[in-house]
Each structure stands twice: as C-alpha cells, then as structure tokens.
Amino acid sequence: MAEFRITDTVDITDVVCPVTFVKAKVALEELEEGEILSIHMNDGEPVQNVPRSIKEEGHRVLKLIHNDDGTYDLIVQKTEA
Amino acid sequence: MRMPVLRAASFERNSMAFTNEQLERYSRHIILKEIGPKGQKKLMKAKVLIIGAGGLGAPAALYLAAAGVGTIGIADADSVDLSNLQRQVIHSTADIGRPKVESARDSMLAINPEITVHTYHEYITSENISAIIRDYDFILDGTDNFPAKFLINDACVLEEKPFSHAGIIRFEGQLMTYVPGEGPCYRCVFKEPPPKDAVPTCREAGVVGAVAGVIGCLQAMEAVKYITGAGDLLTGRLLTYNALRSQFRTVPLPRDSHCAVCSYERTIHVPFDYELPTCDLK
Numbered sequence: 448m449a450e451f452r453i454t455d456t457v458d459i460t461d462v463v464c465p466v467t468f469v470k471a472k473v474a475l476e477e478l479e480e481g482e483i484l485s486i487h488m489n490d491g492e493p494v495q496n497v498p499r500s501i502k503e504e505g506h507r508v509l510k511l512i513h514n515d516d517g518t519y520d521l522i523v524q525k526t527e528a
Numbered sequence: 529m530r531m532p533v534l535r536a537a538s539f540e541r542n543s544m545a546f547t548n549e550q551l552e553r554y555s556r557h558i559i560l561k562e563i564g565p566k567g568q569k570k571l572m573k574a575k576v577l578i579i580g581a582g583g584l585g586a587p588a589a590l591y592l593a594a595a596g597v598g599t600i601g602i603a604d605a606d607s608v609d610l611s612n613l614q615r616q617v618i619h620s621t622a623d624i625g626r627p628k629v630e631s632a633r634d635s636m637l638a639i640n641p642e643i644t645v646h647t648y649h650e651y652i653t654s655e656n657i658s659a660i661i662r663d664y665d666f667i668l669d670g671t672d673n674f675p676a677k678f679l680i681n682d683a684c685v686l687e688e689k690p691f692s693h694a695g696i697i698r699f700e701g702q703l704m705t706y707v708p709g710e711g712p713c714y715r716c717v718f719k720e721p722p723p724k725d726a727v728p729t730c731r732e733a734g735v736v737g738a739v740a741g742v743i744g745c746l747q748a749m750e751a752v753k754y755i756t757g758a759g760d761l762l763t764g765r766l767l768t769y770n771a772l773r774s775q776f777r778t779v780p781l782p783r784d785s786h787c788a789v790c791s792y793e794r795t796i797h798v799p800f801d802y803e804l805p806t807c808d809l810k
Contacts, residue, residue, distance in 0.1 A: 469555045
C-alpha cells in the first residue's frame with residue numbers, strides 16, 4: 448500500500464449490498480479529484496460488485512489488495528466524470 | 529515515499545452526515561448520479577409546503593416524505609370524508625372525521641420518522657399565505673379550486689417562491705412549474721379564474737383516483753428536481769395527461785409581458801382572494 452498516497456479510508460464491512468457501494472460512494476464524494484481512497488471490504492458480493500460499480504462511476508481503480516484475513520482493500524483514485 | 533496515513537477523522541465527517549441507516553434508507557437515491565450524496569443532503573435540508581391534503585397532495589406528501597425531504601408543511605382546513613378515500617391515499621378509513629393535516633402527518637411520519645412535519649389546519653387566504661410560504665423552498669399547489677390556484681400563484685410570484693401548479697378532472701390532469709425569474713407564471717397563461725359555474729370542480733365532474741396519483745407524483749418529481757438540480761423542470765411548459773388516450777403532451781407556454789403579477793407592468797402588489805364558488809363551500 449505504500450506506493451499510494453492514501454487520503455482517506457472507508458470500512459464497508461459493516462453493511463450489505465447496495466449500501467456497500469453507497470457508503471464507498473459517499474466517502475469518494477468527500478475527496479478532491481485525484482485523491483485516493485482505500486475501501487476495506489469483505490470477500491464475496493462486495494468484492495464482486497463494488498469495484499465494478501466504482502469503475503462505472505468513472506473512478507480509477509488502482510489496486511485490489513487481498514489481505515491475510517480474507518478481506519480486501521480496494522485502492523481508488525477519484526476521477527470526476 | 530510517503531506511507532499511507534489513515535485519516536479516520538475525515539471519514540467520521542461522512543458518517544456524521546449519513547448514518548448507516550440513512551445510507552440504506554436513501555441508497556436508491558444516493559446511487560443515482562443525478563442525485564448522489566449531495567442531492568440527498570439537499571433533500572434532507574429542504575422545506576416543501578403542500579397546500580391541500582387531497583388527491584394531489586396525498587401522493588406528493590407520501591413520496592416527498594419517503595424521499596427524505598427534511599421539512600414538509602401541509603395545509604388543509606378540511607377533515608377526512610368517506611368520499612375522499614377513493615383517491616386521497618394518505619388517509620385511511622379509520623381517519624374519517626379527523627383533520628386531514630393530522631392524518632397526513634401521521635402517514636408521513638409512519639413512512640419516515642426522520643422528517644419534520646408542520647401542519648396548518650386552516651384555509652389558506654390572502655391574510656395568511658405570505659407568512660406561511662415564506663419559510664419554504666418550494667410550494668406544491670394541490671388545491672381543487674381556481675381562487676386558491678390564483679392566490680397561490682400571486683403569493684408565490686410576489687414572495688419569489690418556486691411552485692408546482694396542477695389540476696385534475698375526470699380522466700385528465702395538467703401541471704406546470706413556476707420558477708422566479710424563469711418562465712411564465714400561472715396568471716401569464718390563465719389570466720383570470722373562469723366565470724362561476726363555467727368549469728365544474730372535480731366534486732361535480734368526478735375524477736379517477738389514479739389520475740390524481742399520476743399528477744401528484746409528477747408534482748413531487750418537480751419538487752425533487754428543483755431541490756437537487758437534476759434534469760429539466762416544467763418551466764415554460766404545461767404537461768397534460770389524458771388517461772383515456774394514455775397520452776402525455778407538453779405545450780410550450782410563453783411569458784406574458786403584460787402579466788398582472790409577474791411583469792414589469794404588474795398591477796397586483798399584494799395577494800387577494802377571489803370569491804369561492806358556492807359549491808366549494810362546505
């Protein structure tokens with residue numbers, strides 16, 4: 448993760464679809480263009496859907512990190528549509 | 529190389545703005561690009577006044593409450609009557625005899641306890657209208673008579689308040705949106721109320737409940753669009769709906785440069801009351 452200058456993080460492991468994406472979207476909204484958000488999410492539905500939805504919004508997915516505990520961190524750069 | 533810094537405080541700002549419950553309640557709005565988190569916050573801060581808790585006001589109030597409009601005012605002097613229930617879906621059989629504003633408030637809060645509802649159990653007249661509308665961002669005309677429609681138009685123009693006009697009868701409905709400084713007002717299009725008895729009220733002529741539902745929902749949509757800035761409003765256009773033909777039409781509406789209330793030649797400087805047709809007096 449050290450290669451990215453992460454501005455903010457958001458934990459979406461406490462919510463389920465579609466609030467997973469909604470919570471990530473709200474966190475991205477608070478960032479400036481070009482800033483980077485790390486989204487902490489569970490395996491399964493979140494990791495299948497959230498990265499795709501984030502891409503559809505026009506943001507840049509930089510990396511998906513698979514953690515030892517089975518969770519994921521999605522590194523996203525905010526890009527204005 | 530700079531190590532990542534976890535700025536938890538920054539996200540707390542987000543979580544203070546939306547609770548997880550709010551994110552879930554409004555998720556279908558927040559997902560929409562045209563609304564998003566900012567639009568939902570605007571809705572939550574907005575104040576909408578609905579004049580008339582009848583066929584138009586009922587669906588509009590339900591949808592605006594569900595949408596999370598933070599403050600909703602509802603004005604109506606009447607009580608719930610059995611004949612209302614065919615279309616005024618905010619009231620129930622158990623509400624018969626109760627003031628409509630109380631029944632409407634209870635239904636709105638049952639859907640969304642987060643919002644604030646102000647009730648005005650009184651007729652809206654030239655005496656009280658300006659003071660009441662002053663506190664609101666958008667006004668929704670859900671009344672059933674021409675004197676009220678002209679009063680609401682004049683007061684909104686004079687107080688520089690945007691509003692949605694609508695009317696329904698039988699199988700038909702129409703609506704338009706007035707925004708100060710843009711497009712025509714209701715009086716630009718319809719100069720004066722029609723002569724008494726020239727146009728029947730929906731009480732005399734009848735109306736299909738779902739027509740009230742369609743038009744009232746379109747009014748709620750205009751309010752949501754005005755508040756969030758999404759899309760194009762019905763300013764300078766009249767939308768008509770013919771349920772029998774299943775047809776919607778939009779008719780362009782020009783401004784009247786001689787309009788008695790919204791032009792530079794204005795002759796109306798304060799709201800006034802037209803006499804109500806006798807059949808509208810209970």
